[in-house]
Amino acid sequence: MTRLSVQAVTKRFGGVTATGDVSFDVPEKGVTAVIGPNGAGKTTLFSLVSGFLTPDQGRILFDGEDIVGMRPDRLAARGLVRTFQLVQLFPDLTTLDNVKVGQHLQTRSGLLAAVLRPGSTRREEAAVSARARELLALVGLLDVADQPAKVLSYGQQRLLEVARALAAGPRLVLLDEPAAGLDAAESKRLAAVIRTIADQGVTVLLIEHDMSLVMNVADRVVVLDFGRKIAEGAPAEVRAHPAVIAAYLGGVEIADG
Structure with missing residues (x-):
């Protein structure tokens, strides 16, 4: 089945065509x-998709x-969530709280419940905290759960963004260059995370310059x-496609890492 279908999409900025008649499907x-x-x-x-x-x-x-x-917020509520090229975290919140914030679409308690704190609210808070810790463990950040996001390395912050996106409970997650700034170990961890996300039933669409990561984790490439x-x-x-070799690598075939 198809999760996302892009059909003859064109976007122009003045006289520049940023995307021209682009079509492809993303399997579920x-x-x-x-x-x-x-x-x-x-x-x-x-940006068009999100x-x-x-x-x-x-x-x-x-x-x-x-x-x-x-609107992006309505799309997120429907299960389409994205990350960005530039890290967009709450720097003064802890790593754990950043992920908990990402679950706001999944919670039901309102302002009155937050003040009165009935049993249902306390149970929901416990579930949110437990899920946030699960996601931090998934991306390898559980040991820094209580540290402010601003003290994490850039690579750790990228992984935290992935965890926060997953906290929203997406059916489709768009990862915009998630490996940017990651060292070799973090990139390897990310590749495992992406495969785990997909294996758990979340559709993954990513932009990435790390060709080793792409060739090792992607099922399809556009x-x-x-x-x-x-x-x-x-x-x-795709790796052996003449147009790709010429346009993307100047005639040097893509390595698979």
Whole structure:
């Protein structure tokens, strides 16, 4: 089944076509990666899918529903959540609290319950805390749960963003260059996390420049160049595609790490 369908999507900024007639489907199961050189239109595409931009033409379907024009918060409530190239955490909150904040879409207690603190609210708070710790363990950050986010390394902050996105309970998570700033060990951990996310039933769509990570975790790869799709398929197929080799690597075949 198809989780996301991008259909002939075009977005222009003045005379520049950031994405031109781009179409592809993201299967419900597995990991789909979008790659391409700088300026290929990858982040614009993510912004279109996640509601931060509206396409000039085309349709975007999420679980069969046309979501063009829908606000990002409404999309998140429907199960479509994204991370960003630049880290966007609450620096003075603890690592644990950052993940707990990400669960606000999953909680029911309101202001009155927060003041009166009935048993249902206390149980919900305990469940939120337990789930946050599970997610921190998943990304390898449980040992820094009580530290402020601002003292974490950049790589740790990237992993924390992934955990917070998962806290929202998404059906589709968009990861925008999640390996940026990660060292080799953190990148290896991230690859395992992404596969675990997909194995747990969450659809993953990611933009990434780390080709070793992409080729090892992606089930399908979509390649953009100058805003247009030039290839799509399994990693091995894309890696050897002449247009990809020419446009993305200047004639040097992609290594699989």
